[in-house]
Amino acid sequence: MTDQRWLSPAELSAWKKFIAVVELLPGVLDSQLQRDADLTHFEYFSLAMLSEAPDETLRMTALASLTNSTLPRLSHVVSRLEQRGYILRSPCAEDRRATNASLTAAGRKKVMHTAPGHVGTVLANVISPLSADDVNDLDRIMGTLLEKLDPENRFQARGA
């Protein structure tokens, strides 16, 4: 441990701010979605990923990857969303051992009705306070971090 490198003052300043944002932002997103749509951000994100997929359908394993979730955790959440009528599960036609999750008409309506308020929260808390240069810098920096944190691009955040 003699070669331990610590953070420089500039690095520590950036890290303390960054980790504070990482701690605070999910609560802001969750609060608005819970209040206005009775959805957690994870539930909304799962529905939104399905709404963007071809035929609004994904294998459960693919949806777990896109939402950075384990399959048991996702199955639990999808069960609740299925009970609420937003998702339908069915065996995959190409591989009977696999399960597909599809958005229902009610699920599509839920995403459409929920998106404006969610986007408004993102604009108010993240995008609007930033300049166009800030947005470009944020894109570059987070892209660099994702090469490390998400090397397989499971989130497809760096382009599909």
Add this chain to the structure above:
Amino acid sequence: MTDQRWLSPAELSAWKKFIAVVELLPGVLDSQLQRDADLTHFEYFSLAMLSEAPDETLRMTALASLTNSTLPRLSHVVSRLEQRGYILRSPCAEDRRATNASLTAAGRKKVMHTAPGHVGTVLANVISPLSADDVNDLDRIMGTLLEKLDPENRFQARGA
């Protein structure tokens, strides 16, 4: 909702990357701390905040604020850390209705032994992949977001 503004392609690109990092980073920090020190990031952060406080002591309400936690959640975590011998709770001398949390000698040792591995994780996953300019840009952008997300500077991330 006719005036709904959506994200521009540049904003959406930055947001998708940013939210992916926000989702992924806590798991990376937690995994290393759990594996190497049997601590969650929240537990480590609580101990670290005490280690930086005068006399290594804070009122529970102040520690809850610094860790962005509710008092019930913090009390639960502090109970476990007290059982493990890292924290001692006592009535506040100035206000008997208030409770102080202090780091014990074992708690101080735990922070000192845990810090190098944690800092190594932060360096490897966040700081080292970034250039000095990136670190400055990250500091500026996260500072701007915190003015919105943490207006009272409870995290003291923008300087105490």
